[in-house]
Amino acid sequence: xxxxxxxxxxxxxxxxxxxxxxxxxxxxxxxxxxxxxxxxxxxxxxxxxxxxxxxxxxxxxxxxxxxxxxxxxxxxxxxxxxxxxxxxxxxxxxxxxxxxxxxxxxxxxxxxxxxxxxxxxxxxxxxxxxxxxxxxxxxxx
Numbered sequence: 305x306x307x308x309x310x311x312x313x314x315x316x317x318x319x320x321x322x323x324x325x326x327x328x329x330x331x332x333x334x335x336x337x338x339x340x341x342x343x344x345x346x347x348x349x350x351x352x353x354x355x356x357x358x359x360x361x362x363x364x365x366x367x368x369x370x371x372x373x374x375x376x377x378x379x380x381x382x383x384x385x386x387x388x389x390x391x392x393x394x395x396x397x398x399x400x401x402x403x404x405x406x407x408x409x410x411x412x413x414x415x416x417x418x419x420x421x422x423x424x425x426x427x428x429x430x431x432x433x434x435x436x437x438x439x440x441x442x443x444x445x
Contacts, residue, residue: 321352325360326369335373335381335401373401373430395435397442404431 328344342357361382364370370382376396393402417425
């Protein structure tokens with residue numbers, strides 16, 4: 305390998321376990337943690353290990369097949385991608401998630417990176433708050 309060649313990653317294996325994870329996420333509309341996906345698969349009769357679910361979800365995240373967001377407690381949650389690059393509004397109480405396209409965030413991220421001499425910068429941004437329903441419940445309490 306010459307100094308300009310990049311190492312290639314091994315091809316992604318297509319296993320029945322990964323297919324089961326993919327199929328489950330295709331049926332689910334909401335974000336699910338690896339533990340929730342594992343539990344759902346076990347309930348459906350698929351005998352798949354939790355470590356396998358984590359590996360499948362990570363591979364799918366790396367390939368852009370699933371969206372990943374960090375919950376308020378820091379855990380990763382996954383959902384099949386429905387659009388290109390976007391951001392999320394996430395309710396801290398019930399977990400409701402809304403996809404948002406934020407042009408001003410894109411501009412801000414590019415400008416901050418350029419200001420500090422960075423190129424080819426990427427970002428992940430999640431905005432946490434209370435959805436309208438949870439806000440209304442909180443006001444009644």
